[in-house]
Structures are given as C-alpha cells and as structure tokens.
Amino acid sequence: NAGVTQTPKFRILKIGQSMTLQCAQDMNHNYMYWYRQDPGMGLKLIYYSVGAGITDKGEVPNGYNVSRSTTEDFPLRLELAAPSQTSVYFCASSLLAGGPYEQYFGPGTRLTVT
Amino acid sequence: EDKVVQSPLSLVVHEGDTVTLNCSYEVTNFRSLLWYKQEKKAPTFLFMLTSSGIEKKSGRLSSILDKKELFSILNITATQTGDSAIYLCAGREGSGAGSYQLTFGKGTKLSVIP
Numbered sequence: 001n002a003g004v005t006q007t008p009k010f011r012i013l014k015i016g017q018s019m020t021l022q023c024a025q026d027m028n029h030n031y032m033y034w035y036r037q038d039p040g041m042g043l044k045l046i047y048y049s050v051g052a053g054i055t056d057k058g059e060v061p062n063g064y065n066v067s068r069s070t071t072e073d074f075p076l077r078l079e080l081a082a083p084s085q086t087s088v089y090f091c092a093s094s095l096l097a098g099g100p101y102e103q104y105f106g107p108g109t110r111l112t113v114t
Numbered sequence: 115e116d117k118v119v120q121s122p123l124s125l126v127v128h129e130g131d132t133v134t135l136n137c138s139y140e141v142t143n144f145r146s147l148l149w150y151k152q153e154k155k156a157p158t159f160l161f162m163l164t165s166s167g168i169e170k171k172s173g174r175l176s177s178i179l180d181k182k183e184l185f186s187i188l189n190i191t192a193t194q195t196g197d198s199a200i201y202l203c204a205g206r207e208g209s210g211a212g213s214y215q216l217t218f219g220k221g222t223k224l225s226v227i228p
Contacts (some may be wrong), residue, residue, distance in 0.1 A: 033216075035218075040220070042118070042120075042220040043204075043216075043218040044218070058215065102162055103148075105156035108155050
C-alpha cells in the first residue's frame with residue numbers, strides 16, 4: 001500500500017517553462033488536494049477535487065491548473081512558471097464521508113523557478 | 115476569511131520538559147481541528163478534534179479543543195529529541211462549497227535539545 005505518491009521529488013524550472021506535478025493515491029479516496037508550502041509558512045490550498053471530473057479552486061489557484069480524470073490521479077499543471085512559484089508542493093487525499101477526515105499527504109515536490 | 119493562528123512560532127526546550135503549543139481559529143462553519151507533525155517532508159496526522167473538552171491522547175502527546183473560546187492546545191510531556199518538528203494546526207470547514215477545505219496555521223517549530 002503506497003498511500004499518496006508524488007513525482008518528481010525535485011525540479012528546477014526556468015521562468016516561462018511549464019511542467020506537471022504528478023500525484024497518485026491507492027486508498028480509493030474521493031477527495032484530493034494540492035497545497036504549497038513556502039519557507040516559514042503554513043500550507044496553502046491551491047486546488048482540490050471531490051471526485052473524478054470535479055475540481056475547484058482553493059486559496060491560491062492563480063498560475064496553476066488541475067484535472068481529475070480518475071479517482072487515483074490528480075496532476076497539477078504549472079503554466080509559464082514564475083519565481084513566485086518556488087515552493088514545496090504537497091498532494092493529499094482523504095475519504096469522502098463516513099470515516100476519518102484527516103488528510104494523508106505525499107512526500108512533496110520541491111520546485112525552484114529561476 | 116478563515117484564519118488559524120499558532121503560537122509560539124518557535125520554541126526551544128530541553129529534553130524532559132513539557133511544552134504547550136497553542137492554536138486559535140476563526141473558521142466558517144467550523145467542523146473540526148486537526149494537528150499534524152511535520153519533520154523533514156510530509157505532515158503526519160496526530161489528532162482530530164471535533165468536540166469541546168474531550169482530550170485526545172497518544173503516548174506523551176495530548177490535545178484538547180475549546181469551541182467556545184475557539185482554540186486548541188497540543189501538549190507534549192517528557193519531550194525527546196525526536197519530538198523536534200514543526201507542528202501544524204488546521205481548521206476544517208463543515209458545510210457548503212468549502213466543506214473539505216483545511217485552513218492551516220503557520221506552524222510552531224519545536225526544537226528539543228539534549
């Protein structure tokens with residue numbers, strides 16, 4: 001049971017480049033989330049999804065896009081990378097209902113935009 | 115706007131000391147409060163609190179919620195160097211479009227020295 005997995009672990013992008021951060025979970029969770037964590041700051045929600053085909057914006061969605069074509073996968077797309085997007089990105093998932101609401105986190109992707 | 119404030123932001127103690135970490139929250143349609151421990155990478159779940167006055171315990175860690183005063187505390191007794199981490203508090207909304215969103219505080223960085 002792998003839980004929540006993320007790839008890549010590290011990435012350096014040049015300004016203006018694009019990339020996709022991958023996230024997958026094998027716990028059959030309906031809810032999935034993307035957070036970013038800047039140094040010395042808490043987590044901020046970028047986007048979330050309540051099930052396949054359904055996504056919505058969080059606190060800081062600008063500059064990002066998501067899709068949820070399957071229950072397992074929730075990729076985060078960065079278009080036209082900017083230095084302000086340098087951060088550590090965490091993907092998380094949780095059960096829909098009838099169970100615990102805690103979120104299970106992936107190991108994170110450290111992204112640097114220069 | 116939902117807000118979660120943790121204090122202190124950082125704390126240095128000696129092994130064996132007892133520490134109390136604070137978390138105050140203003141969360142629309144509050145449903146629950148969660149505590150996470152973050153060491154090097156992904157946060158790991160500690161507690162979820164939904165009812166006032168009921169202490170949750172896990173070994174040397176315990177936490178309690180006060181829904182009237184809108185705060186929670188996390189206690190760690192007989193601290194060990196392995197307790198060194200950032201402790202994150204998060205408030206969860208309970209209804210509407212944001213019913214699955216967590217609002218995180220900035221965290222308390224705890225350093226336990228031998």
